[in-house]
Amino acid sequence: MKNTDKQKVSVIIPAYNAGNTIADCIDALLAQDYPKEGYEIIVVNDASTDETPMILEKYENRGLISVVHHPENRALAAARNSGINVATGDILLFIDSDIIVLPDFIRKHMDYYANPEIFGVFSHLRPSPDIKYDKYQRYLYESKRGVKKHSPKNPIPYWAFLFTASSIRKSVIDQVGMFDENITHYGGEDTDFSYRIAINYPKGLFFAREIEVFHKHYRPIGEALKNVHSFGHFVVPYLIEKHPEFDKLYGYSFIFPPKTVTGLLKKTAGIILKSRPVFSIINTFYRIFPYPVSNIFVRLSLASALWRGIALSKTNS
Numbered sequence: 665m666k667n668t669d670k671q672k673v674s675v676i677i678p679a680y681n682a683g684n685t686i687a688d689c690i691d692a693l694l695a696q697d698y699p700k701e702g703y704e705i706i707v708v709n710d711a712s713t714d715e716t717p718m719i720l721e722k723y724e725n726r727g728l729i730s731v732v733h734h735p736e737n738r739a740l741a742a743a744r745n746s747g748i749n750v751a752t753g754d755i756l757l758f759i760d761s762d763i764i765v766l767p768d769f770i771r772k773h774m775d776y777y778a779n780p781e782i783f784g785v786f787s788h789l790r791p792s793p794d795i796k797y798d799k800y801q802r803y804l805y806e807s808k809r810g811v812k813k814h815s816p817k818n819p820i821p822y823w824a825f826l827f828t829a830s831s832i833r834k835s836v837i838d839q840v841g842m843f844d845e846n847i848t849h850y851g852g853e854d855t856d857f858s859y860r861i862a863i864n865y866p867k868g869l870f871f872a873r874e875i876e877v878f879h880k881h882y883r884p885i886g887e888a889l890k891n892v893h894s895f896g897h898f899v900v901p902y903l904i905e906k907h908p909e910f911d912k913l914y915g916y917s918f919i920f921p922p923k924t925v926t927g928l929l930k931k932t933a934g935i936i937l938k939s940r941p942v943f944s945i946i947n948t949f950y951r952i953f954p955y956p957v958s959n960i961f962v963r964l965s966l967a968s969a970l971w972r973g974i975a976l977s978k979t980n981s
Contacts, residue, residue: 671777673703673770674753674834678743682761683715685880689761690723698770705729706747707761711737741843741853744827748834748842757831762881764792765829772875773831783836783868784861785875786811786820787829792880799950799958800885807959816873822862823913825869826854829877832861839864844906851895852903859907885950885962889969896973915967919974937964938971 675693679686686707693705707720711734723729732746744758757773759765769787776785791797791805803809811824840860847853862869896914903910911917918934921927936942946968950961 670699670702671754671774672752673698673755673757673774673831674747674751675703675705675757675759675770676744676747676751677705677707677759677761678710678740678747679707679712679716679720679761680710680737680743681712681714681716683712683719685762685764686716687719688764688880689759690729692765692767692769693759694728695767696765696770697767698774703757703770704751704753706732706750708732708734708743708746710734710739710743738845739848741847742845744853745842745845748837751834754834755831756834756837758827758829759877760828760879762879763829764878764880766876769875769877772872776831776870776872777833781868782870783865784825784830784832784858784870786825786869786871787875787877788871788873789828789879790876792878795880795882798884799955800888800962801882802955803959803962804883807956811871814871816871819867820869820871822858822869823855824871825858825861827857828879836861836865846902847899849894849898850891852899855910855913856903856906859910885965889965892966893969893973893976896970897976898973900970900974901977914974915971916974919971920978934971934975937968938975943968943972 677689690705690707696703705728707729709717709720709731717733720729720731724731730750732750734743734746748756755774755777757770773785776782789805791801795801811820814820814824840857843853844856847856858869900914900916904914904916915934917927918930921930943965946961946964950958950965953961
């Protein structure tokens with residue numbers, strides 16, 4: 665596919681306390697082989713308390729980027745929306761502040777949009793060479809999970825399309841709206857937005873395996889489990905209320921099942937998996953077994969953390 669229109673691109677980077685990575689992220693974007701007049705870089709500083717504002721000021725003073733400052737932290741969905749509100753491009757390219765791209769990144773994304781049936785393109789996330797690479801990182805980047813289950817030649821489902829380093833046509837916003845700013849805790853804003861895109865463009869989201877980007881972020885499994893627990897507690901109940909069909913996606917009925925025989929079996933499975941003793945056993949097995957066997961216990965640990973969070977949401981309501 666070749667880009668013939670040379671449409672303008674708006675690169676949107678939400679940034680919160682990104683002092684360790686934001687300069688590398690911006691520098692890589694400034695080194696693109698795409699025409700300089702063909703793209704703009706918009707960074708949304710979401711009330712960072714580290715050196716992020718000072719770093720951004722240096723780029724802004726040189727006219728290299730535009731910066732939107734939030735006076736208070738409003739979370740990821742609102743930060744992306746603030747970028748959308750000032751974007752002038754035909755294509756919106758969202759990049760997290762810890763993503764490092766290659767010089768052909770924008771051009772390769774734009775090549776896809778020569779096809780009028782494509783409305784969103786998801787890059788291939790790879791680990792940055794300088795992060796610690798343990799079993800959990802191998803699970804994230806090497807195992808056949810998420811988008812990697814699907815052929816790049818075919819449209820991908822909404823739940824596999826994230827906005828860590830992805831592009832969409834700006835016209836999509838007119839059809840589906842923007843990111844849901846009611847989501848202020850970890851996770852969910854991507855899935856909600858992708859779902860609304862998929863409803864309107866069911867065959868419009870694609871995975872670009874050849875567009876590799878590098879994620880400069882080490883996340884230990886303990887941190888991931890805390891995030892997933894928080895997601896289950898604060899976000900999943902809201903998403904289920906908004907989209908009841910997400911039940912299957914998050915296993916909500918394993919925690920709050922219908923009063924049927926099947927519901928009873930689900931509830932029993934949920935009680936077992938989210939129990940503290942079982943969670944401890946799963947984590948022990950994760951530490952003992954090598955990769956890729958350890959992947960089994962990563963998935964069980966994440967499910968247990970998610971369901972314990974969901975159960976807590978009912979307790980506190």
